[in-house]
Amino acid sequence: MMSLLSNCTSGGCGAKIGPGELSKVLSGMPVFGDPRLLVGFDASDDAAVYQIDQDTAIVSTVDFFSPMVDDARSFGRIAAANALSDVYSMGGTPLFALNLVCYPERMELDALGEILLGGAEKIQEAGAVLCGGHSIYDKEPKYGLAVTGRLDPQRIWRNNTPAPGDQLILTKPLGIGIVMAALRGEMADEQAVQAAISSMQRLNKYAAEKMHSFPISACTDITGFGLLAHAREMAGEGTSLVLYSSELPYIPQAYKYAGDYLITAAAQRNRNHMQGFVDLGDTPFALQELMFDPQTSGGLFLSAPKSCAQELLSAIQEVEPLARIVGEVLLPQNSPILVR
Template sequence: MRPDALAQVLRQLQATIGDSDDPAILSGLAEGDDAAVVEVPSGGKIILTLDFFPPIVDDPCTFGKIAAANALSDVFAMGGTPVAALNICCFPPCLDTDIIASIIRGGAEKVKESGGMLVGGHTIEDDVPKYGLSVMGFSADGKIWEKKGASAGDAVILTKPLGTGIITTASKAGLVDALTFQLACESMAMLNKRAMETLRPFEPSACTDVTGFGLVGHALEICSRSSVAMEIDFKTLPFIGTAPNLAEEWLFPAGTNSNRHTYEKSVNFSPKIEEHMIALCNTPETSGGLLACVSSSCSAALLEEFRIQGIPAWQIGKVISGVPFLFFI
């Protein structure tokens, strides 16, 4: 759904169910974080999320891996560890069972890699194949990363390059070179687990992952929840392969315009930034990286640790004082 349409639906749902009076519900619909959080008597916290979508690549196993990595990402974005996952399977009755098995196998491999256990699932018949996971994660020490908490002066860190949305869209028309497509698939299938584990000792003040609302939308979520503004240094943004060239050809998915329309009043781009690159910053991502705010006093050490661990990471900006707003300079 478009971000503005989703927000309208959720407001109506919130009006229907009201605020939870259960003190164990720490993050639900009202909070708008990446996953729901429920406190358990031990002091730990359960993290609950789900995600599924139709194929964005042709190879069944790769699709399964990407869909699973995308669903698991919300747990990592909140600093948690996956415990159990359930398959969400929507497949046409005519679809070859070997293809279905390959999709599910790809998902199972990623759940296992995450440290969690695939414990079941549910299937329905659907004209368009769809696959994903419902995931339960856990935070044993009770520390949860939310979108709120960023403070002026914090460094803004991104752990995957951008461009998956435009690359997968253009690939359907055969307009993407093999290397760029391979890099995009590898990025989407890569779990945010190691990035989260590297980030944890540096105690991020706010965190989310970059997915359907694009870099602009997810950065603005942190700004809104934290009551701060953010300055993004455009020249530091990493892109996958030829994604900027595809943007110049204007090969964007439909979600780009929806995102741009939703967020345009809360973002300002330097006049030096070309129109197609503005659109690319608004383009939906699939299984994108973590977007985290950390104290500027430790950002250099964090980036060095990412380098040592062989994990991609970039400092792309800083948090500044002000009403929730995004500046691309």
Template sequence: MASDIQLTKLAECAGCGAKVGAGVLAQLLEGLPTRTDPKLLVGYDTSDDASVYQLSDDLALVQTVDFFPPIVDDPYLFGQIAAANAISDVYAMGGEPRLALNVMCVSPQMDREAVHGVLRGGYEKAYEAGTIITGGHTIQDKEPKYGLAVSGFVHPGRILRNDRARPGDVLILTKALGIGVTTTAAKAGLADPELYRQAVEQMRTLNKTARDIMVNFDVGSCTDVTGFGLLGHSLEMARGGGATVVIESGHIPFLPGVRALAEMGLLPEGMYRNRHFAESSTRVEGEVPLAIQDLLYDPQTSGGLLIAVAEKDAQALLSALKDRIPCAAQVGYVEAKRADCSIVVKP
């Protein structure tokens, strides 16, 4: 049954690390015609996680698509991770996913079992999310790729945008950082098997639990931490809200052992891209080791939710999250906009 193909050997970039850099993306989209529609509540002008279109007074459609080359060798696990990652954008908007379509590229080296394994992983993960895959589109390509176009629903009054951080909000992160460094080290055979197991487990864990808990609290803004890294996504949150985001690096959950790997220079290209994009808006206050800074820029695949919650609700939300997600941690807060930077990193 098991396929012998090592999927990651068929791809140059892995997972969300393959994402085009945030700065480059903005340039690519510049000058394209934009149409407005009063019913389009969230469009691409705010680089949010998904678009939202109002259908009625109490219902809006959430749409998103996400796909990438293999980040793990096992086809079934790759399918699960890619699906969890794609569906996550709906959760990050505060919505509930309902329908999905497969987006797939099949390379000539993939046998039937491998293709089937990827799809089965996607179907089962979608089912776990209460989402039905109703079809899709598959093309031939040199590198395998997989993901989903996902549709979900949200109440128009309860959309959680990624750019509405309010001064005074507390920031909570629901998954540990270090995925990019782990998969880079794994390519070199330098990732501890237990670290690798935890990284895979975390990547294929849906953000559903975090979303279902979060919507019961006064959350101002939310995004999922993926290819742009914690600081890249924090920057989008800070800029849109006209605020400054303060990250307390000592409180950040990291996958075990990734600091040593980052110190050793096992850093993915995406880390440098993210650093290039966000560094000029970031100020480091106090002693923050280079390896920790690097990890804050590390591109994540199927990362956790970054939630900006009103201070009065922060402890209640955090304790409700920790019941189900032991990793969840308070990682910073939002301040009034500082003149010289959008992000402050503290020890």
């Protein structure tokens, strides 16, 4: 069977257009003033939220990319988990999904069937239903979902509303992009690859379910822009975020690969975009790279009151054992993001 990776120049969320380039393009878009549109693309949030009535809003998102692993079923699971994550990060519950497929004519259809089966497994696990989709021929295989969910319009988790005094929690380890780059270069340790694949396939559903019992100030999921660029979005104009470098969870081998300068083009784009917005202090280069590293189906990054953060972390660790309190929210400092 033809290799998925041999047909792709990039994969996963590392294939995303960089945040700087994307913001330039979106700056020319018209403003849509429908008062029922509670969250639109102007907020750089994870999904759109549209109010239906006083008690109900729908949350809608779309995400797809080319493979980052050779196993077709695993790729389908990862792509679906990644797309579903945007609904969880807004505080919503997925209702239904549509497949998005790009596939080369030269490739065997058996692999496409495996990709779709992997995606369907995750949709079922999410408690949602698959309703159809759209497919085209393309030079590279790509797969993902358009997902619609439901949420309470009074309890939206936005990505840019942390409160000074809050603590910050990250639910999954960093290093996915670096490990996948090592895999492409045939330098990856099997244990690291399995840790990365397991993390990418795991739904953020379970961490989000724990979070619903607590007051969440802000939430996003860490994807292609890396931890630091997502943290910059969360800080907004009204706060600064301090990240504790010693508390960051990461795949151990990814730190070694980064120290050996096994880095990605997407991480460099993220680093360039964050110039002037982050004070890295004396953070080692390898750890810097882990924070710039593009994550595929990464964890939830959330802000919650200090009074309940430890209890919330303990609850999340029941389903995500590597989750950690990784920082705190301050009134604006001389930089939006400070790493200490």
